[in-house]
Amino acid sequence: MNIEQLISDLFYIKPEIAVAVTLVVIVVVDLIMGKNKKALPFISLVGLLIAGILVVQQFGTAKFVFKTSINSSLMAIDNFGSYFKIIVVVSSIFIVFFSLSSAEIKSTYARHGEYYSLIFGMILGMFFMVSAADLILIYLSMELLSLSSYVLAGFVKNSIRNSEASLKYVIYGGVSSGIMLFGISIIFGLTGSTNLYEINSLIQAQSFPSITLLLAGLFIIVGFGFKISAAPFHFWTPDVYEGAPIPITAFLSVASKAAGFAVLIRFIKVVFVDSVDVNGFWHLINVIDWKSIIILLSILTMTLGNFAALWQDNLKRMLAYSSIAHAGYMLLGVAVLSNEGIIAIMIYFIVYLFMNLGAFFVVMLVANEIGSEEIDDYKGLGRSIPLLGVALAIFLISLVGLPPTAGFIAKVALFIALIDANMIVVLVITILNTVVSVYYYIRILRNLYLVKVDEERPMLRINFLNKVFVLFLAVPLIVFGIYFTPIIDFAKYSLNILGL
């Protein structure tokens, strides 16, 4: 590899460079400005906008960059990666706005420089994760993401809840990434390579002991399963989501999960695919039965998430279990092993971004005012928060997946992919799970509007900007619920995973 090649390859990672530069600028500005931290959120927003524009410009590129040998490289720049980068950027912009009005984050004003630079550390990790084509780069970027999020989960240092969340996160995270690294080392020993594409051609060319390969594959899935909080690697999720500051919880539940899914899909599709037929179904190399493994994981994940959510009293914890259940639904899109399944996941993520961030945002605004996230404290609150109540209703109905919200479209896309793959039993289980989920989502709405309370609750004072902001999250859900062609076209356009 010569130096000219290296420099010309740098142009393909402009979004990552923009994020890294913003991180450095935040640190420097924080040092120069001293006690005045007002500029930091704006610098973050500008950096994110620039990164977003650079990602959009990159659509249509399909290239391997940073070659390590003739037919292997570190990163694959393609539409699939750019799509997930867009999701990461959009959710990060929302998170910066969340942080501006979060009481928990405001209480740490003196350390805002650290806060925003760690957020950019997470974004940088996710950017590299979604376009990594090398197991070691995947591992390093996942650790970059994890290390920043461990600290952010416990950012309010004097809060016991925060500290406990970050301790649990770091222990579970350390173990699962260690197990994943062990799996990578076995794959390296078998094939002599860590490049996804090279491993694929080696597995196709010669036969390896299938037990060893299965073990290595499962070990690697532990790492990915931890990031997307799939059962049985989900134990950290409820505790961390409940304990961490709400903006960070929302960020973990959307962006970090999206990056985890992107890397999981790329890993399975690139390493194990043999051919893709005209109908878009993948034929995997006959070494590991991924279909059964992922169906098992997904049914376990959604059932556990939905049933555990039934008896939660804390709204954040309930939303944590609900996000586990949603990870289960989305895993089905991987399990069908077809292009249609991937499109379904991509549509699901756009919708999930709006509905999950929205639900967490309303919870945060209410928690700022009444200082509690208990579902019982929402009794009779409907009249005190007219706009937020309606918005929360939209978010929750969309999370259930009922029309006319976009959640319905996401679920339908997933179900169609399942029907096309002839997985009727799994489809029935999923629908039954959705029915169970209605109970715990609607319970909140019942507390808001239908429960009679003795004393009238006072109006909550919600900032005008925050009201506008809630509309920004709620209106797209209704609009996409009725006019959904653009997101489906966008997802189809972004399907292209490089090298197949």
Next chain:
Amino acid sequence: MLHVGLTHFLVISIALFSLGLYAVVTRKNAVMVLMGIELILNSANINFIAFSKFGNFGLQGQLIALFVIVLAAAEAAVALAIVLNIYKTLANINVDEIDSLRD
């Protein structure tokens, strides 16, 4: 004379890996749990280097091990800071007793 081959290295690494997992599962002290995680990471390192040496894969394995060592140090720093913070607020680092968040 006994010849040291790949199998010996793999046995050591799998033993380290198992001991690490055992430490994570059984130890109550958070620092001990973190040491278990370090054992897991180092067992993977032994694997990388042994495979690289005996499989003629060049120096790639050694290079990966260097990356992992740096990462393990970073992770230990972050994790110990978190444990220190727990100790300051609760005066206790027994992972079984830190359970205010649970079902």
